[in-house]
Amino acid sequence: MVHIGEPAPAFSLLDQEGKIHNLADYRGKWVVLYFYPKDDTPGCTKEACNFRDEKGRLEEMGAVVLGVSADDLESHGKFHAKYALNFPLLSDPSTEIIKAYGAWGVKNAYGKEYEGVLRQTFLIDPQGKVAKVWEKVRPDEHALEVAEALSELQKA
Template identity: 45%
Template sequence: MAVEIGQETPDIELKGDNGEKVRLSDFKGKYIVLYFYPKDMTPGCTTEACDFRDHHESFAELDAVIIGVSPDSEEKHGRFKEKHGIPFLLLVDDENKLAEAFGVWKLKKNFGKEYMGIERSTFIIDKEGRLIKEWRKVKVKDHVAEALQALKEVSAK
């Protein structure tokens, strides 16, 4: 069963693009903007990552960290970050454990073929580790600005 609004988020250990083991609990005391995306170096995922990159400082000013998650390898994440100047952590979810915990590992259809993959989604986690906002089936255009606005509203309370 996927984590729901108001619940504590799962504390699954994954490897970061820097080779270090990471848990969401490592960021307690900060807001977390956790976004799941299907694949490095694809048009939609690159646009989304670059939008988060371009707003990175605005999120940081609200005491938030941005974390991207996909099934891609540490090496692929590293090349993606280097090519596009991505300043935030990318996690390797090659066994889809975090994606399944958030309910974003889904059956997808593309050109008549069915396969399992990541449903583009974003979650905001509060400073105590509870899920407070979610967007599922994200459309990339204007999404990062919407997430930033939601975080501004939450952090102002």
Template identity: 50%
Template sequence: MLEVGTKAPEFTLPDQDGNPVSLSDFLGKKVVLYFYPRDNTPGCTRQACAFAGAFGQFKALNTVVIGVSKDSVASHRKFADKYTLPFLLLSDPELTVLQAYGVWQEKKMYGKVSMGVVRSTYLIDEEGVIQAVMPKVKPDTNAAQILELLSK
């Protein structure tokens, strides 16, 4: 994973509507960049809904929320519509950004080893520098943890 104080890697990925979104689009704002395994799974849904529930607070703090997974644009569109998610979901099926941010890792489940997204969050400042790195976050408390960091 990347370290606090390093420049966040620039990227451009399609959002849930197929529009290209670049990290540099948000210079001047803080960015919560959260990586999650899969749309419509229990943990990922709880995490997304927690961010959606706190969206007004993030907006008031000049902070953009962006979720990234390897799901397709169409999958993201359905996920965003189903749960009325008010933030961007970016599609990275080629794993370019997932690997650049070090969240595509070996995982073990029930003794089986496979590659996948480790649920992780980065807080990036207005100049594009990483302010906080949160590996292996809990879906239910991630949004609240970041709001706490932002209010310090």
């Protein structure tokens, strides 16, 4: 798990269009890096659509939104198009970056335990340090929570 005040782990991941995104490319901006379990599932769709709808407000505050899952580029492309998402979805099929952030762990579904991507968000400041971490995310309210936290951090 990455903690507040620590440098955010660097990454270089492809988005749904095959474009490379490096964390270093966003130096000088706030980065909302959110990890989600699976494209086009109910909770992940709610969360993505909420970030889509809040993107303008977040951009006004100097932030970019990046979604990350282990899904492949084709899956990301379909999900991105289906819901007219307006931010990149990054693919981490090796789960190397997901694990570097601590967003991988044991999950429970229908009484079965398995390992997978945890729904977590990291707010990274313009210097590349972790400013806030959400370890437990409620998909339907989360984008608003992030915008409010960013506003508070910028006042401090």
